[in-house]
Amino acid sequence: MDWLYDPRLRGIASQIVVLLLIAWGLYEIVANTQANLVKLNQNFGFDFLGKAAGFDLSTSLVFYSSNSTYGRALQVGFYNTALVALIGIFFTTILGFIIGVMRLSKNWVVSRFATLYIEIVRNIPVLLQIFIWYALVLKPLPGPKQAVNIANSVFISNRGIIMPQPFFGDGTLLAIILFVAALIGTWVFRRWARKRQEATGQAVPAWLISLPIIILAPILGLMLAGWPVTWSFPELAGFNFKGGMTLVPEFIALLLALVIYTAAFIAENVRSGILAVSHGQSEAAHALGLDGGKTLRLVVIPQAMRVIIPPMASQYLNLTKNSSLAVAIGYPDLMYTTGTVNNQSGKAIEAYSIALIVYLTTSLVTSSFMNWFNARMKLVER
């Protein structure tokens, strides 16, 4: 009876048991689902994606009307999720760094303010914060007729912020080419500047030179092409605005809540990252004659980044996932459109599987990108 106590055989046996259990569970689920679908008079399939959706969405980055297909609606939802996530990540990083550095400040008022901010914001559910910002953003705004009018081109009302929309005609390509060329050029220039500084110690104000070039290059391109830009200005027509582009209040509320909430967590990451850099580093920088800002920028932050990046990546993912709370205030992100598609078509399994795969892919892509970035930033030791 020795084989009964052979760990290898036991391992194989228990794995087979697990597999059988899983297979049985899956079989039950598939069988039940089939029976249920037959009872509901439905069949499994993704054909419905090509059918007309028949519902409207309040805002979209690409053309969408109620005649568009379900697939298009989901696409609009994905773009809206991506929009709020990317803009949110940009602003929350900046705010998080500012608050994190403020928390470590020697100035009592500044550090207390940051502590207060962090302790209040991260202990309140983000959904509640979204609702609060939605109430604060939407409530005080006037109706479209009494909209706050800024130079007849920007209108702020409870329909959102309506701004002139640029349309780019022929010749825009030249501007894009010049812009890309400027980006490459400044990258090369800054590499050269850094090499020169490392070799000779003479610093070139690389930012001061490259930033105007990056901004001016596309403008120059547009001017050479004869300014092929036309603007669509918003106009009040009846009870709503026509033309222009709209930032709906739902977007603003969601963005504010996500940025403010996530920044509190990023601030804590930044703080622990900076504290992880040994005190001798900043003392050495001071001894070399660097002032406070330069010490932080050139010595402390680059080393702190190695500690900050991994948790920061998971905060970015959290922000992206939390953006699905848009469903609560009706911003048509992926979650919201998936829900509407499910309600309209009754295709629960298909619609939610698509959402699942999209969120999962986004998460995996983001985390592998951050892993790559992290590996690049890692301390290279001799």
Place this chain on the structure above:
Amino acid sequence: MSIAFVRTADAPLLPAPPTVVGWQAALRHRFMPTPLSGVASIVVGTLLVWVLWTILDWALIRAVFVAPDRVLCNAEGAGACWPFIGEKLLQWVYGFYPHSERWRVNIVYLMGAVSLAGLLIPRIPWKGWNAIFFFVIYPVITFFLLLGGRFGLTYVETSQWGGMLVTLVLAVTAIVTSVPIGILLALGRRSEMRVVSLLCTLFIEVVRGVPLVLVLFMAANMFPLFMPPGVNPDKLLKAVIGTALFASAYMAEVIRGGLQAIPKGQYEASQALGLPYWKMMGLIVMPQALKIVIPGIVNNFIGLFKDTSLVTVVGIFDLLGIVQSGFNDPKWASAQTGNTGYFALAMIYWVFCFGMSRYSMYIERKLNTGHKR
């Protein structure tokens, strides 16, 4: 004449300059070490005062404290509408639970509070028995007591539960189930059995890769399709299962972190003593690993408690849902009702979460014994 000079008496002791000692120096050091920092003090201080004043003005000075209905709250320039909270508070605590049966909820709250206090305060003995009560017996008692329909208790549908009750039921169930499932998943992920570790990894990564709202929606819409025809699980039950599975995946990762921190020698030593796998894990590895990750577990609990608010989205009246449902009450609907409700709600959540985080820091200091030599 020589220019040589040797001091024969001590130089007189001068008082330290006022820039270094005294309250002025302390003030200066704190608020204005450099001119730029002074400017920052003024700017940030002004912002802080303005925010605090706006809140104070709204919540106390312009607030309505006594009112029979919405009329006073709806007046121009009125601040917070506190009577709304006063009238709705019991509903927030008990939901739509029948008046005559609220004693059952009270017993549940009381038992939970006493047992939890016994678990959390280090000086109180009988931790083991208390843990068994809280994690095993208490959920069972709660289930029968709240649902009723047996032992002479009237049946109360889960759709009548609400408010704090649902929030706590969700949070406690998720906490109680996520720890054991999390432990199993973490062990499974580190297991040498390929199939088991693959399945556990797959589950953990998929769940962690999607938002909780999606899990809740899937539980609400897809779960009934997976059941045998005719079986339609309870709405609250679906949300509880969704939250518990979600929490388990996160818990598994925290616990795995603890497992990885245990030196290999511990495993080898227990194997050398002839302990089988489950005894090695239960008696040697887990006690050490769990102790390391207690702060992480408490952090998870805080996140979980906040996340229970998301069930509002699938139409369950948890604390957030029930507060919002009160806004439409024609008796109280006014310009300030919503703000007042959200403000009070934010304070409630804040007290819970801040309390938990402080407790976690306290226990972290207290347990900081092993591994640091």
